Amino acid sequence: MDGSSPLQGRIITDQQAENITRVEELAYELKVNEVMTKSIITFSPDTTMEEALEVFRAYRISGAPVLKDGKLAGIVSIEDLIHCLQKNDLKSRVRHYMTTQPLTVRGSDPIIEALKHFVSYHYGRLPVVDLDNTLVGIITKGDITNGILKALQHDYQEEEVRRYRASHLFEDIESDRSSLILRYTIKQGDFLHGGAASSAIKRALLRLGATPQIARRTGIAVYEAEMNLIIHTTNGGVIRSEIEPHQITINVYDDGPGIADIGLAMKPGYSTANEAVRELGFGAGMGLVNIQRCVDSMRLESVMGKGTSLKLKILLPKKETVGEGNSNPEEK
Amino acid sequence: MNLQEIVDSLHLMPLTAPQEFAGITPSCGYASDLLSCVMAGAAHQSVWVTLQAHINIVAVATLLDLSAIIITEGAQPDTATIAKANEEGINLFSTSEPTFSVVGKLWQLGLHCQQPQIK
Numbered sequence: 456m457d458g459s460s461p462l463q464g465r466i467i468t469d470q471q472a473e474n475i476t477r478v479e480e481l482a483y484e485l486k487v488n489e490v491m492t493k494s495i496i497t498f499s500p501d502t503t504m505e506e507a508l509e510v511f512r513a514y515r516i517s518g519a520p521v522l523k524d525g526k527l528a529g530i531v532s533i534e535d536l537i538h539c540l541q542k543n544d545l546k547s548r549v550r551h552y553m554t555t556q557p558l559t560v561r562g563s564d565p566i567i568e569a570l571k572h573f574v575s576y577h578y579g580r581l582p583v584v585d586l587d588n589t590l591v592g593i594i595t596k597g598d599i600t601n602g603i604l605k606a607l608q609h610d611y612q613e614e615e616v617r618r619y620r621a622s623h624l625f626e627d628i629e630s631d632r633s634s635l636i637l638r639y640t641i642k643q644g645d646f647l648h649g650g651a652a653s654s655a656i657k658r659a660l661l662r663l664g665a666t667p668q669i670a671r672r673t674g675i676a677v678y679e680a681e682m683n684l685i686i687h688t689t690n691g692g693v694i695r696s697e698i699e700p701h702q703i704t705i706n707v708y709d710d711g712p713g714i715a716d717i718g719l720a721m722k723p724g725y726s727t728a729n730e731a732v733r734e735l736g737f738g739a740g741m742g743l744v745n746i747q748r749c750v751d752s753m754r755l756e757s758v759m760g761k762g763t764s765l766k767l768k769i770l771l772p773k774k775e776t777v778g779e780g781n782s783n784p785e786e787k
Numbered sequence: 788m789n790l791q792e793i794v795d796s797l798h799l800m801p802l803t804a805p806q807e808f809a810g811i812t813p814s815c816g817y818a819s820d821l822l823s824c825v826m827a828g829a830a831h832q833s834v835w836v837t838l839q840a841h842i843n844i845v846a847v848a849t850l851l852d853l854s855a856i857i858i859t860e861g862a863q864p865d866t867a868t869i870a871k872a873n874e875e876g877i878n879l880f881s882t883s884e885p886t887f888s889v890v891g892k893l894w895q896l897g898l899h900c901q902q903p904q905i906k
Contacts, residue, residue: 477873478804647867650846654875657850667831667852674850675826678844681845682822736839741823 481606487569488562490602491583491592497522498531500550504539507531507549520582520590527582527590529553552727559584563592566602569594609716622664625700626777634699635663635778641684643691646735652694653678662775663698673703673769676749679742680707680765686732689714692762700776705767714757721747721755788812788896790855790878793834794851799857799880799890800855802864803872811878813854815900818890822847829853836889840864845871854878859886 496514498507498521511517511533518532531553539545539552559582560569569581573596583592625633637659639652657674659669677694684692684707692709714720721743728738747753750767757763771777791808794801817829818836819873822843823894829835831852837844848856848891855878864872865877872879 597846647842649843650850654849669833671850671852678846678850679826729848735841735843736820736822736837737843739821739823741821741827745823745827 471522477607477610478603481603482570483565484589485581485602485606486562487560487566487583488592489567490566490598491562491594492598493592495590495593497590498549499523500528500548501551503545504536504547504552505545505551508536508545511536513595519527520557520593521549522590526559526588527559527584529555530580530582532579545555556667557582557589558592561585566594566599569763570600574636615726618662618664618685621659621662622778624663626780632699633778634697637696637698639681639694639766641681641691641694643688645685645691649682649685650678652681656694656696660698660703660777664779664781665771665777667776668776669703669769669777670769672749673705674735676746676767676769677705677707679746682737683707683742684709686728686737688763698777700779701771701773702769703769703777705765705769707765707767708762710762711760713759714755714763715759718756733746755761788898790834793893793896793898794880796896797857797881797882797884797889802869802879802881803857803877806876806878809879811854811882813898816890816893816898817900818886826851830900833900834893836886836893837863838886840868842868842871844868845875845877848872848877849875855880857882857889859884859889 467633496510496516496519498519499520500523507519510519516528521529521531528776529550532547535552535554539547558572558576558578559654560572562585569650572578572581580595582590584595585591622634624635639655641652653674656677657670660670660673677696681694688709688710689711692707695706697704719725722740723744724740726738730740743755746767751770752768754766757762775781789809790811790813792906793799793813794808795871813834814832815819815830816836817825819825819828820838822839825835825847829851832854834855834857834859835848835853836859838859841864842858845868857880858878859882861881861883869879
C-alpha cells in the first residue's frame with residue numbers, strides 16, 4: 456500500500472487507490488500552517504532534563520522543540536527522557552539528550568508532507584519552520600485530524616448556506632408567477648451518466664427546501680424517464696423540469712422511435728429492452744409504472760416515427776412549498 | 788442494528804472510503820438485480836443486496852438514499868463506480884457469498900422489513 460495515504464489501514468486494492476476521496480483531497484489542499492499549533496512550549500539547550508520532565512507533566516505533552524538564538528536546535532521527547540532516567544541523569548542538560556537536526560516541515564507544505572513523515576518515521580510531532588529555520592509551530596497527527604474535521608465541517612456549512620439561499624429563492628423575486636427551469640440533454644446509450652440529471656434535480660429540490668420525500672419521489676420519476684431516454688430512444692432526448700413554489704412540472708421528450716402501444720408499455724413487467732440492457736439490470740418493465748406511482752399526474756403521448764412526450768406533475772402541499780423559506784432538514 | 792455490526796458479522800469488504808458505520812442504522816433490506824424493482828421496492832436507508840456492480844447502482848442508491856449496497860458473489864465494480872460512490876457518499880461493500888446467503892444472514896441479524904410508502 457502507498458504509505459502516503461492518510462487513510463492507511465483501509466482495505467483497498469491498487470485500483471481503488473486511484474480514487475481520491477474528499478479527505479485525501481484535503482490532505483493536499485490544507486497547508487501545515489493552517490492546522491499546526493502556533494503557541495508552543497520550547498526549551499533552551501541548557502534547560503535541565505528535570506525541568507523538561509516537569510513541563511511534560513504539567514502540560515501533558517510528550518515532546519518539545521529546543522531553540523538556540525531563536526533557531527531550531529533540536530527536539531526532545533519522552534523517549535529521550537526515559538533514556539535519561541535509565542542513566543539516572545536528570546540533572547543533565549537537554550542538549551545532551553535531544554535529537555539534533557530533527558526532521559521538519561515547512562508551514563507552506565501541504566499536510567500530506569507531514570503525514571508522509573508520520574507514516575515513515577513514527578514520530579509523534581514535527582517542528583514547523585520557515586525558510587531560515589525559524590520555528591513557527593509544531594504539528595501532530597491530532598492537529599491534522601482536527602484540521603481535516605474542521606475543513607469537512609466547513610464544506611458542510613457551505614452546503615447549508617447554499618441551501619439557505621436557495622430555499623428563499625422565490626421570496627425576493629416579484630412576479631405574477633415565478634419558476635425555475637432546469638433542462639438536461641440526455642444522450643442515447645450514455646449509461647455512464649445514467650442518473651446524473653435525476654440526481655441533479657433531486658439535489659436542487661433539497662436545496663430549494665423540498666422535503667426528502669418530495670425530492671426522492673421526483674428523483675425516482677426523473678430517473679426512470681432518464682433511463683428510458685438512454686435505453687429506448689434513437690437520438691436521446693430532453694428533460695425539462697419547471698420548479699414552482701407549489702408544484703414541479705417535468706416534461707420529457709424525444710424524437711423517436713415512439714411507443715407502439717402505450718397501454719402495453721404501462722403494463723407492469725412489459726419491456727422491449729434488449730438482452731444486453733437487461734444484463735445491466737434494466738428492462739424490468741417497471742419504469743413507467745414507477746413513474747406513475749411517484750407523481751400526482753402523468754400524461755404519456757407517442758407517435759411512431761415522431762417521438763414521445765411525457766408530462767409529469769408533482770404537487771407540493773402548502774406547508775411544503777419550495778423556494779419560499781420552508782426549511783426541511785434532512786430526516787434522520 | 789447498525790451498519791458496523793452488519794459489516795462485522797458478514798465479513799463485508801468496504802470498497803468505498805470508510806464512514807462512521809456504527810452511526811448508520813439501516814431501516815430495512817432489499818434484494819434484486821433489476822434496477823426498476825429496486826426503485827419501486829427499496830425503502831430509503833435500506834441495505835441493497837445485488838449482483839450488479841456497474842455505475843448505475845450508485846445512481847439508484849443516491850436517489851433512494853440507501854444506507855449501503857452489498858455486491859455479492861465477488862462481483863467487482865470498476866474504478867468509475869467506486870469514485871462515483873465516494874462522491875455521492877454511498878457505502879459499497881463486496882462479499883464472495885451469493886445473494887441468498889447474505890439476505891439470510893441479514894434477516895437472522897434482525898433486519899426485517901416494511902414496504903415503503905412512496906406518497
